[in-house]
Amino acid sequence: MTPDRAKSWLTVAMVAGVALPFLLLGLLHADADPRADAVAIPGGSFAMGDGAHHPEEGPVHRVTVRGFRLSRTEVTNRQFAAFVRATGHVTDAEKPVDGRAFPNARPEDLLPGAMVFRVQPGLDAAMCGVGEMPWWHFTPGADWRHPEGPGSSIDDRMDHPVTQVTYRDALAYCAWAGGRLPTEAEWEWAARGGLDGKAYVWGDEERPDGRIMANHWQGGFPSRDLAEDGFHGTAPAGSFPANGYGLGDMAGNVWEFTSDWYDPATYRGRDGAVNPRGPAMGVDPMGTGFGQRAMRGGSWLCDRAYCFRFRPAARHGVDELTATNHTGFRVAWDE
Numbered sequence: 001m002t003p004d005r006a007k008s009w010l011t012v013a014m015v016a017g018v019a020l021p022f023l024l025l026g027l028l029h030a031d032a033d034p035r036a037d038a039v040a041i042p043g044g045s046f047a048m049g050d051g052a053h054h055p056e057e058g059p060v061h062r063v064t065v066r067g068f069r070l071s072r073t074e075v076t077n078r079q080f081a082a083f084v085r086a087t088g089h090v091t092d093a094e095k096p097v098d099g100r101a102f103p104n105a106r107p108e109d110l111l112p113g114a115m116v117f118r119v120q121p122g123l124d125a126a127m128c129g130v131g132e133m134p135w136w137h138f139t140p141g142a143d144w145r146h147p148e149g150p151g152s153s154i155d156d157r158m159d160h161p162v163t164q165v166t167y168r169d170a171l172a173y174c175a176w177a178g179g180r181l182p183t184e185a186e187w188e189w190a191a192r193g194g195l196d197g198k199a200y201v202w203g204d205e206e207r208p209d210g211r212i213m214a215n216h217w218q219g220g221f222p223s224r225d226l227a228e229d230g231f232h233g234t235a236p237a238g239s240f241p242a243n244g245y246g247l248g249d250m251a252g253n254v255w256e257f258t259s260d261w262y263d264p265a266t267y268r269g270r271d272g273a274v275n276p277r278g279p280a281m282g283v284d285p286m287g288t289g290f291g292q293r294a295m296r297g298g299s300w301l302c303d304r305a306y307c308f309r310f311r312p313a314a315r316h317g318v319d320e321l322t323a324t325n326h327t328g329f330r331v332a333w334d335e
Contacts, residue, residue: 038070039069039070046065057267063272069332075162076160077157077159089173093144097111112141116142119224144164144169161253165323174332180332181332185276190245200213235253254299255299255318260278260279262295266294290321295315295327297310
């Protein structure tokens with residue numbers, strides 16, 4: 001090999017050695033980049049709420065939302081893992097709870113862990129009293145990497161929505177992604193996908209042509225999940241048809257945090273509002289000392305007879321410290 005050719009090969013090798021790590025990093029980042037598939041949501045006005053089902057969904061009122069961008073699906077385990085690698089973030093479920101904030105708590109309830117759903121054979125949810133939900137179990141060791149507790153894994157669920165994260169974990173991810181959580185009004189406007197006043201994000205018929213359109217519970221809740229939709233638990237993000245704006249999973253799969261505080265009376269007296277936000281503080285029905293944040297969309301646990309919240313108007317509250325295996329989030333960005 002001549003000296004000139006050797007010099008040329010050396011130059012190529014040096015350039016490749018410098019460029020390859022950045023190329024690989026770029027490919028990895030693109031695979032988990034939260035902005036990569038963000039959808040532009042146009043601004044507009046719509047009838048928010050529903051007067052036919054749960055009282056907290058009404059009254060129906062007209063609001064206007066400005067344009068923004070929203071994740072095509074919920075944040076996935078793959079995307080959340082990239083965030084954790086980049087920042088070293090430790091989720092709330094991975095930390096012990098400060099007993100000084102909960103002086104009456106049992107020691108085992110202060111361990112790192114989260115709430116896990118357990119099937120309850122033979123139980124009729126309709127027979128349970130208000131606030132009684134024996135299907136939820138605080139499980140030490142449950143976290144986003146182990147959604148059902150020790151022994152469970154997300155190794156084969158990297159494209160499923162991340163769960164076992166709290167509102168505060170969601171805020172941390174959004175800040176890293178350069179975005180924020182959507183408001184309730186933004187979320188519902190986006191979920192409707194241009195179909196104003198419809199019962200579902202796809203129209204008025206729950207199962208058009210007999211087709212199940214979202215990942216939710218089929219069978220008697222919480223005793224038996226028939227999985228007629230093909231899934232026990234979460235499904236890969238975007239497994240069901242997208243709505244009119246191209247957004248997936250705006251019904252079912254996992255509940256999604258919004259930025260608003262939650263109050264059942266939020267909608268009273270705000271007809272005609274522009275970019276409305278929630279109340280100054282959320283309700284605290286469990287007496288935890290922490291107000292609740294509003295969640296939207298329903299989850300894989302929503303049963304037609306018991307919960308029936310896989311609808312765009314459905315709303316629910318959860319405190320900022322609670323992580324469950326049916327709650328996740330997606331990111332919004334201002335235009």
